[in-house]
Every structure is written in C-alpha cells, then in structure tokens.
Amino acid sequence: MLGKYPVFPPTDSDFLDQPRGDRYDVVVIGGGGGGYHGAFELSNGGYSVLLVDDKGNLGGNCLYEGCVPSKSVSVMVYLLERLRGLMRGVGNDSVGQVRLVWENLVDHKDNVQYIRYLQHIREVKEHENVDFVRGVAEVLDNHRVRVRAVDGSWEKTVEGKYLLVATGSVPIRIPVPGSELAIGSQELFGYKTSYRKVPSGVVVIGGGYIGVEVASVLSGLGVKVTIVEMLPRILSGWDQDVVSQIENKLRSRGVEIVTNSKVVEIREEGGEKVVVYEGPSGARGYVKGSEVIMAVGRKPNVEGLDRLGIVDRGHVDVGASMRTRVPNIYAAGDVIGRYMLYHAAVKESVVASWNIMHGNPVYEVNFNAIPMTIFTEPEAAMVGLSEDVARARGINYVTVSYPLEDDAYAQIIGVRDGFVKLIIERESQRVIGGVVYGEAASMIINEIALAVAVNARVKDLALLPHAHPTIFESIDRAAIRFKV
Template sequence: MKVPSRVDTIFVGGGGASYPGAFELAKAGQSVLMVDDKGNLGGDCLYAGCIPSKSVRTRILDYTSTTNKVDPDEVWKAAIELKEWVQEIRYEQHREEIKEHEPNLTFLKGWAVIEGPNTVRISTEEGEVKVETKNLVIGAGAENVILNIPGKELVLTSDDLFAYRRAIKRPPRSLAIIGGGYIGVEVADMLSRLGVHVTIVEMMDRLLPNMPPDMSKAAMQRMQEAGVDVHLGFAAAGIERRGEYKVLKARSKDGRELEVEAEEVLMAVGRRPRTRNYGLESLQAQGLELDRGAIKVTPGMKTTISNVYATGDVTGKAMLFHAAVKESIIAAKNILAGGRELYRFNYHSVPYTVFTYPEIAVVGYTEDELQAAGIPYEVVLYRLAGDAQSQIVGHREGWMKIILEKESLRVLGFQAYAHNAADLSAVFALAIENNLTAKNLAWVAGPHPLTFEAINYAMRPYF
C-alpha cells in the first residue's frame, strides 16, 4: 500500500473515537490517514468489549430465560460462536466502509508514534514511514487496570472472556471478581445464570460506586437474587495457587482479612486512558496537558495544542463507545470549521448503562449535582409494577426516577432499573440534549404495550 507523505488529518486509533470523524473528513474532501494496530476498525469495543460481551449476554439469556436446567459448557460454546459471528460481520462491514471512503481515506495497520503536532512515525510490517499532517486526532482508547499485587499474573481480564478468537473455551465453575463496577457486575450476572459460583470483592462500600446510590442498591438486589456473594469494603491484597484453585486474599480498612477460593480470578477494577508508548511525551514537551492521567480537552475536543484533538477514552471523560463516536464527529466538524469550536459536547446527555437483567441506566444530572449547584428540582418516581410490558416479561420490580427542573419542568436527569432501562435512557438522552420538558414527553404517544408508555404515564400530571 502506498502511504501518503502528507495529509490533512491523521487519526491515531481505529475505534469509535476515530473512524466516524475520519469518515466525515474524507466525505468533505480532506486527505485522511487512520492508523490502528489491530488492522481493522472498531477498537476495543468490537475486539473485546461492548459488542462481544453483549452478544454473550444475549445468548446466555436466550437459554436461561426458558429453562433453569442448562449445560453451562454448551451455552458458553453457543455464546462464543454468536459473538465471533457478530464480530466477523462487523469487521467485514468496516472493511467495506473503508473502501467506500477511499481514496481520500487511507487506513493503515501499524503502530503510530507521535513525534510532534505535525509528524507521526508509523511502524508497519513493511517498515517505517513518517507522515506530516495539518491536524492530529488522538483516539488511542483505554487499557485494563491491573492492580500491582502479588499473583497478578494469575488473573483473567475481560479480554479472556470476550476477545476476538481468544476467549476461554468453557466457563469456570467458580469465579472471584476483583471489582464491583459495571464490568464485574455484568460478568457476575451473566455467569451466575450458568450456575457459576461468583464472588465479588469490592474495596468501596457499595457496588457501582461511580453511580448514584439507588443504582448501587439495584445492583445489590440483582446480585442477591442471582446468588452472588458480595464482600464490600475489602481491597484485594494478593492471589496465590492452592491446588486446582486460586485464592484471592483481601483486607478491609479495619484489618479484617478475607480469602475467596475459586477456579479463576477476574480483575475488573476499571480501565484507564492509554497514554503510554505512542509518543505522547513529545507533545507534552510542546504544551500538551494531562488531567488526572487523561488528555485534557475542551468541550470541542481541542487539546492545549491548537491543531491537536483528543477523543474517546483517552480523554477520561465519558469512557463509552457512544460518547467516543460523538466526540470524534465533533472534532471532525470543528476541524472543518477551521479550528473554531462550533460544536461542543454536553456530557450530561450521555447515558450510562449496566447490562444486568433487569438493566440499570443513568443519564443527566444526579440529585447530588443539582444540590451542589443550587438548582431547584423535583423527582418523579414511577414504579413499573403496573406497566404492561414489565408484566409480560415478568419483571415488575422495575422503576424509573425522572428529575425535573422545578419551574420550567425541563428534564435534567433519569435513572432506571428495568428490563429495558438502556432503551428508556435513550429517550431521556434525547430530552436532555434538546432541553425537552415533562410536557413534551407527556404528549408523546408511546407504543403499546411497551414500557415507553410508562414515560407518558409518569409525565401526564404535567400536561
């Protein structure tokens, strides 16, 4: 492949933080180079994250929702086959998308090292090449956090469960999970349905510690129903082998000790922005600033260097694929505007979802944020016991909390524990992004008999 020596924009990374913006610029006539070491688009989300994990979840729910007696190895095999099939389809889709945007877009499999705001050195199977650029977009993603504790080499990560062509062949019979965030809780929900004995060890005093307390309570409720053992307030201290098992050792702040014996131990303490091994220090020497280990950006995705943008997980903001896509497009639109920040990101309109079943979802301001800001608000709590679809699927325990500005009735926030909480959160993301009010939602005729109707019912007092 002939690599151009000079382009308008280089994208470092090929995930959701890069390719949507690269496509926008290529369609607008810019010359664009995108570099990713995986050799295809989709980033970690497609390789080992959102897509494969939700494919596995879907197949497990397919089997376990119809019977309590399942062969865990058989179900896992079917789940892995589904996720591999979906990954292959999507990789092929991306190959076609690349072709559709040629010749303005060049996609290169390789490792990019930034040498300055206008220069990137790329190592490929054919050798090295330097490319000059007017604009640089860093969408390098994130990496799993591995605690520096004795025995850390014994752990699994989510990659071992979901990565393309390298997932484990069968589920463990027992699993200790370090971390009670969204990854740990989702994996616990999935595998417990296959009869795996799961234990979560979390150092904070609640599950989902980065979400509002009501969501933590919902997660704990689900874990208890699933038979998952949860130990809060214990920090992982080490892992060792004991015969055929691994033993996770943990310690509380007051000195209590805990040992959990399991076939496997999963490290799920979170992900951090990837800022190493691709030359970021060369930009720091020229004024690039980091903020708490992430690249500092404006709402228009500009860094502290005028022609350098950063998007996606590397910014440490909303570390979610759908947020990365929007950030990528915002960066592209502002590049086309000559660097003016005509487009800006509203992070309060990004939904956060946890794919247990029932699901957990949050979007918008929390009550704590509004109280701190001195913004008057009111809360509408709507329980789904009387909702038709919730009755049909057998999950009447769900609820929605809708937060409204006191006088204007503008939608400020939404939280839910429901069989389709993720779908419902999209409605409220739209409402928050567009400053819609309770009256706007009350006048929408939600399709019957779906839980979208419940939004209408909850908002009707505000006609």
C-alpha cells in the first residue's frame, strides 16, 4: 500500500513539505528509475518539475527491496565461493571453514542502500528546477494531481502541463489459502528489514528469475531450497541452453525443482510451513520448509489510472515514444508492463522527457536492445532475438559460441563453466541476439546489446581487440568463428 513501509528510507526535511507551486511544466508520479531520471533531464532543460514519491527518496522498489539489495547480498556469496574455489584449486581446504552470517549480509546491503539514499538526496538538491515531495499522488485528470502527505498532515492539488506516470509495480501474491504465511522480497531485502536470520529450509514459489536468484543465493549458504513452478520448466522465455545449465547448477547445490505443479495451499504444521501443490493429473504433493518465499512476479501498479483512459489489460499503454493515447501524458517503467527492469525504466524515462521537451514524440526506446540478466551463480544474460523467436519469425540465422573454459580470465578467476553465444542473421551478417552464461555475464551482455542496437555485423565484433586478459575477449573469440 502506498505510503506504508516498515522502515522509510532516509529523507530530507525539505521533502516533507507540500509542493511549493500550484502549476508545473511536468508532474512526475514516482521516484523510481521510470521517474527521476526523466525529472532530472527535464530540470536540466529548464522545465519546472514536481516529483512525487511515497518513500521520500529515489530508487523505487529496485533500491528499497529489489535489484540493489539483492545483488549486495549475492555478491558477498559470490566472493566467498570464488575464494573457496581458488583455494581448493591449490589444495587448501581450510577456507571451507569460512562462513557468511546472514545478518552480516543484511548489514552490508543496508549500508549500500543507505549510501545510495544519501547520494539521491544530494542529486535532488543539485536539480533546482525539481520540487521533490514525499507524498501520495492521486491523478484527478490529465492535468490535475492531488498530493497528500504520507501522515495526512496536508493535501494540495497541483496542475501540470504534462504528466509522466511512473507508478511502478506491486508484487503478485497468488490467491490460495495460507498465502499470508509466505514472505517476499520486502522481508528478505527491504531497507532495514527486521528479518535477519537465515532460514534452515525454504520453499520458493515461482521459477522466474526472481525465484531462481533467491534459490541460488540461499543454496550458496547451505540452505535447503525447493522451487515449485507451475510451468513445465523454470525461466520461461529464456534460452534453453541457459536454462539447462542453471537447472544443473542449482541441483548440484541441492536445490529441488518441482515443475508442472500449481500451488493450491500453504499451511503451518509441526513448526514448519507446508506448500501443497497439484500436478497436471490432479494428484497432490507437498514440500516443507521453515519459510515460504512468494516469487511469482510483479504487476503494473495502475491503481487510479483508469479514469485517464490510458490503461489497457492491466498496464499503461504506450508506444516506443513513451506517449500514451492522451497526448500530454507519458509513462515509463514497470507500469507499462514491458521489460520490468530498472535499466529499461531509466531509458524509457529519458526518452519520455526528451519527447516532452521536443514537443513531439521523436525519440524512441529500442526495446530489442534491452539486456536481461539473472544474477545466479554463475550469471546468465541475453539480449535481442532468441533462437526460438528468430525461428518463429522465419529468420535464416546461425549461431557461433565460445566456451569460457578456454578464456584466460575465466581460468584466472577459477570459473570456467559457461559460454558466449551470438545469434547472427546469415544474409546480412548482423548480430541480432546474444546469450551469455558464466562469469560476468551481466557485463559481457552490454557490449552485445550495443552491437544489436547499432546493427553491427559479426565481423565488427571479430575485429574488435579486447584487453587481455579480460573476459570480454570471449566476444571476439565467438565472433571470429563465424563462417560465411
């Protein structure tokens, strides 16, 4: 619920007052990636901006309970595993005695969040045309927005020539008996969370990237994890080679994966939580754990937006310019229901702001060049067209791959599992997609995304020298394997 958080992020006293003005060039609703980047661009362009967010700081759910804190935890597990692997490689098993305490991991991610929240306060103050307010915004029509204080101490209606809607998303909780027994990302990764002891065993409901990332982190700490997924396979929509690798890795860490199974009930029994699921035949089974984690995804937060006529099938409908069907209203971020990723929201927000300043929808987001990453151990990433999509579109394509076991940096760091795969349109030799599984996949994929965005040919990558020894050499090593 808006304005309701166990712990609010640090804020500034100036942000607690009601909006200073009555009219603004642009009213931005939401301080996440889809909101504040556009607000800053508009400010730099001389536009007066009211930016409203109920947390009283920037970063949205990504910083409060999502990508930043979860990555802060997972990177600590990653570093421990790298150290253990390197030491065992030279015959030293004593490093296996080194343990990470969950509470220490939570303290680390709290500190990272705090640093970024202070940074955001500074950034707001650096943009003098931005009036930032901690409040709850209610859209009255395509120009008027009612803003009220989180504590109800004031309320004010303002007008904007333009609106930028960036209300984000909310977690999905499946409607089954006992669903209130499950915890989610707010309990695990929320700012200053009171949940500070690692469970002995967990059942993760949902085999998408969020559920798989949580399973990877907890299993790395020795927690017994079971994933229950209703589809035939985890990570629906991902490259099948990647899915197979992640499944094998998770199982090697003791993770049980139950697919084709729909959760029908959660209950407490004998001090544990029991997840009851139903298979395709109707037969029921169950798994137990000390905790149940709900990770079935998120949905756009469109509450109160129906009156504007911009909502379609549960999301705000926009074109690549980020303009809605109402000419003076733009939208960006999770609320549009496309790539529900922070980095996508940022670019959508910037494009929206540029089009507002231009006066016409000139700029567009290249959705085909938005990379997706799974922060498992090791990581996985993909961008552009997958093989399945290319095949379905009748594209004559070819793939080239390079195994990371042959990469110098992967050998140095002690992680040789994985590959870099490029998907190439045969006739034009353009790079139309890419898949990476292994060390630093989240970094490697960005260069491939650039190649996709600029319609680079495979020989452009093959001829690009990368610094040695870095893992980016795997890109040109894959590209040079292309044969006409």
